Amino acid sequence: MTQTSALAVAPSETRSVGPQARAWLDANLPDALREDMLQDNKPTVADLCDWEARLHKAGLVGSTWPEAYGGRGLGLRAHLDISREIGRTPMPESVNSIGKELAGPIIMAVGREDQKLDYLPAILEMRDIWCQGFSEPNAGSDLAGLRTKAEKTADGWVVNGQKIWTSGASKSSRCLLLARTGSVEDRHRGLVLFALRTDTPGVDIREIQSIDGERSFCEVFFNNVVIPEEDMLGSPDEGWAAATRVLSIERATNRMHRSWRFENQLNHLVSACAANPATRKLVEVDYARQLADVSVNIDLLKGHVETLVGSLIDGNEIGPRGSLPKLFWSEAHQNFATLALEIVSRFPPDMSDPLRAVRRRMEDIYMKARAETIYAGTTEIQLGIIAKRILKLNQGK
Amino acid sequence: MSDLDFSPEDFSDTARAVMEACATAADLPARIALLAEAGLTGILAPEDDGGMGLALDYAVPVLREAGAGFLAAPLLETMLLARAFAGQDVAAEIAGGKTLATIAWVGEISGQGGVVGRAPLGAEVASVLVFRTDGTAVLVTLGDGAEAQADDSLDLERPEATITVKDVNGPTLDATQVKALLHAAQILRSALILGASEDALKRAADYAQERVQFGKPLSAYQAVQHHLARQCLAVETIRNSIARSLSAHCETPVAAARATFVGSCDLGAFVAENAIQVHGGMGFTWDVPLHRHLRFARTLAAQGKAAELKEDVMQQLLSGQDKEKEPAHG
Ligand SMILES: Cc1cc2nc3c(=O)[nH]c(=O)nc-3n(C[C@H](O)[C@H](O)[C@H](O)COP(=O)(O)OP(=O)(O)OC[C@H]3O[C@@H](n4cnc5c(N)ncnc54)[C@H](O)[C@@H]3O)c2cc1C
Numbered sequence: 001m002t003q004t005s006a007l008a009v010a011p012s013e014t015r016s017v018g019p020q021a022r023a024w025l026d027a028n029l030p031d032a033l034r035e036d037m038l039q040d041n042k043p044t045v046a047d048l049c050d051w052e053a054r055l056h057k058a059g060l061v062g063s064t065w066p067e068a069y070g071g072r073g074l075g076l077r078a079h080l081d082i083s084r085e086i087g088r089t090p091m092p093e094s095v096n097s098i099g100k101e102l103a104g105p106i107i108m109a110v111g112r113e114d115q116k117l118d119y120l121p122a123i124l125e126m127r128d129i130w131c132q133g134f135s136e137p138n139a140g141s142d143l144a145g146l147r148t149k150a151e152k153t154a155d156g157w158v159v160n161g162q163k164i165w166t167s168g169a170s171k172s173s174r175c176l177l178l179a180r181t182g183s184v185e186d187r188h189r190g191l192v193l194f195a196l197r198t199d200t201p202g203v204d205i206r207e208i209q210s211i212d213g214e215r216s217f218c219e220v221f222f223n224n225v226v227i228p229e230e231d232m233l234g235s236p237d238e239g240w241a242a243a244t245r246v247l248s249i250e251r252a253t254n255r256m257h258r259s260w261r262f263e264n265q266l267n268h269l270v271s272a273c274a275a276n277p278a279t280r281k282l283v284e285v286d287y288a289r290q291l292a293d294v295s296v297n298i299d300l301l302k303g304h305v306e307t308l309v310g311s312l313i314d315g316n317e318i319g320p321r322g323s324l325p326k327l328f329w330s331e332a333h334q335n336f337a338t339l340a341l342e343i344v345s346r347f348p349p350d351m352s353d354p355l356r357a358v359r360r361r362m363e364d365i366y367m368k369a370r371a372e373t374i375y376a377g378t379t380e381i382q383l384g385i386i387a388k389r390i391l392k393l394n395q396g397k
Numbered sequence: 398m399s400d401l402d403f404s405p406e407d408f409s410d411t412a413r414a415v416m417e418a419c420a421t422a423a424d425l426p427a428r429i430a431l432l433a434e435a436g437l438t439g440i441l442a443p444e445d446d447g448g449m450g451l452a453l454d455y456a457v458p459v460l461r462e463a464g465a466g467f468l469a470a471p472l473l474e475t476m477l478l479a480r481a482f483a484g485q486d487v488a489a490e491i492a493g494g495k496t497l498a499t500i501a502w503v504g505e506i507s508g509q510g511g512v513v514g515r516a517p518l519g520a521e522v523a524s525v526l527v528f529r530t531d532g533t534a535v536l537v538t539l540g541d542g543a544e545a546q547a548d549d550s551l552d553l554e555r556p557e558a559t560i561t562v563k564d565v566n567g568p569t570l571d572a573t574q575v576k577a578l579l580h581a582a583q584i585l586r587s588a589l590i591l592g593a594s595e596d597a598l599k600r601a602a603d604y605a606q607e608r609v610q611f612g613k614p615l616s617a618y619q620a621v622q623h624h625l626a627r628q629c630l631a632v633e634t635i636r637n638s639i640a641r642s643l644s645a646h647c648e649t650p651v652a653a654a655r656a657t658f659v660g661s662c663d664l665g666a667f668v669a670e671n672a673i674q675v676h677g678g679m680g681f682t683w684d685v686p687l688h689r690h691l692r693f694a695r696t697l698a699a700q701g702k703a704a705e706l707k708e709d710v711m712q713q714l715l716s717g718q719d720k721e722k723e724p725a726h727g
Contacts, residue, residue, distance in 0.1 A: 084648075266714070270715060274715055289711070293707070296659050299656030300638050302641060303641040304638075306637075307644075308637075384623075386626035387625060387629075393625060394614050
């Protein structure tokens with residue numbers, strides 16, 4: 001590829017950039033990163049950063065960010081078109097989705113101009129990997145109960161406390177940190193957001209092994225960590241408003257590609273089984289109807305995503321409606337994973353490489369999917385949001 | 398259509414008022430007359446045939462209100478027939494409410510005739526569209542080579558009939574027109590189910606906030622809140638999927654419409670079943686109309702062959718073909 005950008009001409013909102021994205025991905029995804037192939041070694045963080053930096057150069061990441069911050073200045077429709085193609089491609093999830101989909105939008109919303117120029121291009125170019133320091137041992141679903149304390153001093157802020165379940169913290173260089181300036185009783189008042197450098201003295205990051213065998217999330221301890229004033233995001237009292245905005249983005253538009261990735265996983269399972277006489281009956285007969293139900297659910301999920309995007313383009317707020325796709329996706333995907341696991345459990349012992357690849361992928365998806373109804377607000381929390389904020393039910397208090 | 402100065406939603410208030418009037422009308426001819434007077438029977442028919450010539454999305458709020466309001470008329474069938482027969486005399490008659498017509502959704506006849514079924518209100522209309530084995534369809538006239546026989550029917554508002562055709566004659570639709578009609582029917586049936594589900598959810602949410610047990614309204618209990626939240630998710634899933642199927646940006650309109658309908662059948666039944674659960678013993682009574690919505694959703698599933706369509710979904714998956722490549726029609 002001599003031409004690095006997939007999006008050669010700035011496309012108008014009416015023409016899909018999908019085909020260009022498709023062509024670039026087909027030509028450039030290295031075999032070693034393909035999730036539908038048997039891999040001897042897991043890609044390293046450096047491999048992934050390299051790949052993601054190339055995606056950015058090609059214009060497939062940061063498409064909606066202003067050009068001044070390394071983006072392409074395109075609309076949400078273009079982001080959807082690109083996301084579809086990214087989803088259809090069996091490539092690894094971003095190691096910097098917190099940076100690209102949470103920290104970035106927050107910085108754009110509440111950051112100062114110098115912060116935007118400093119932080120944003122570094123995210124897209126993969127010079128900075130971000131993590132999200134919100135949850136604490138005593139503040140999970142009840143995030144407003146967080147205790148990590150930030151005190152203002154002459155040199156800036158001094159932070160003490162602890163975060164937990166911080167995904168990717170050990171690989172990150174920046175942390176979107178939510179801390180409080182007052183006491184726990186203040187609940188959602190007095191919360192402040194920082195762009196903390198994780199190599200700051202006093203930051204201690206310990207990996208936690210997760211059920212998928214990875215060391216994906218961490219505990220992070222803060223012992224008299226000094227954060228310079230210029231790394232505060234927004235005003236000291238703006239943290240909760242900014243955090244809830246982050247969470248509503250997280251639920252609604254984060255990983256817009258996931259319906260199409262989900263479809264790619266289903267297609268992989270079906271095509272691999274159908275191509276082998278030893279497994280064909282599983283998909284053609286034994287599980288045909290359940291697989292059809294999965295396919296229908298994927299279309300229904302696309303209905304949520306595409307309608308939400310249309311609504312955002314029309315200038316509407318997401319609000320509590322972000323809970324709908326999150327809840328629908330997490331449960332549909334978990335149900336698929338359970339079905340897929342049962343199907344691959346019936347593969348013969350002398351299976352071919354393509355079957356081994358699909359079995360490994362489905363087993364991994366099954367274990368990882370357990371987290372999908374927990375992170376970004378558990379199922380029970382989403383149901384509560386729908387009951388209280390969409391249906392506005394009388395709580396009897 | 399973008400030059401129109403009204404949107405599909407502008408029809409919902411009118412539609413709701415007409416559905417209320419229909420609920421107390423004497424019989425089917427009276428209901429069709431009310432619907433025709435408001436222009437709803439001809440909403441999709443070309444203006445030359447006395448219709449409004451509007452796109453499919455304008456029929457969605459109308460049918461949603463029909464589903465919510467227990468409309469006892471084959472409005473979906475009437476709308477589709479008046480559109481499909483565009484340019485033939487019968488279109489204006491159907492659009493204007495002069496000829497009462499329905500569709501026998503299940504079964505096909507050969508050149509010699511045959512028996513087809515699941516024609517909503519088939520025993521009370523003048524004409525029935527029947528499908529033929531060659532993919533075309535013919536609008537037969539009852540009493541003229543075709544007879545209707547009321548059938549056992551789960552649906553109470555639109556009881557189904559079986560149609561026996563001995564002498565095949567009447568205006569016809571070619572295979573392309575039939576395909577377009579079936580595609581549109583998937584989306585419009587989903588709109589009926591959307592309305593029925595919205596009404597079931599509303600009744601359940603209202604009841605949960607009125608009924609007190611253990612000193613609190615039912616809605617104060619998280620288990621009940623979560624029931625209602627899941628019903629809400631189901632309703633919004635139907636709504637968003639219909640919107641996607643009709644959007645100009647939808648990449649795969651054929652698969653989207655099919656999934657919308659298949660999904661709506663399951664989700665619509667889920668909402669009605671759970672609304673019954675939230676009502677307790679009251680939910681099991683004949684007078685609480687939740688069972689009517691449930692019967693309606695299940696009957697629409699049978700008329701639209703939701704179960705068979707799942708096989709099409711699987712065939713499409715197994716073909717390894719992208720959904721985009723499915724030929725569009727309608
Ligand atoms: C893989 C993974 C990655 C994560 N990554 C991050 C990250 O990067 N950054 C970050 O800040 N956090 C992260 N989290 C944390 C995540 O946001 C929390 O786990 C989640 O919000 C739930 O909090 P908790 O674990 O304290 O569980 P709890 O809040 O203690 O909940 C335990 C159970 O009780 C239920 N429950 C709680 N409250 C109620 C209620 N009011 N009504 C009914 N049921 C209730 C919950 O639904 C759940 O089933 C991650 C979690 C996982 C699993």
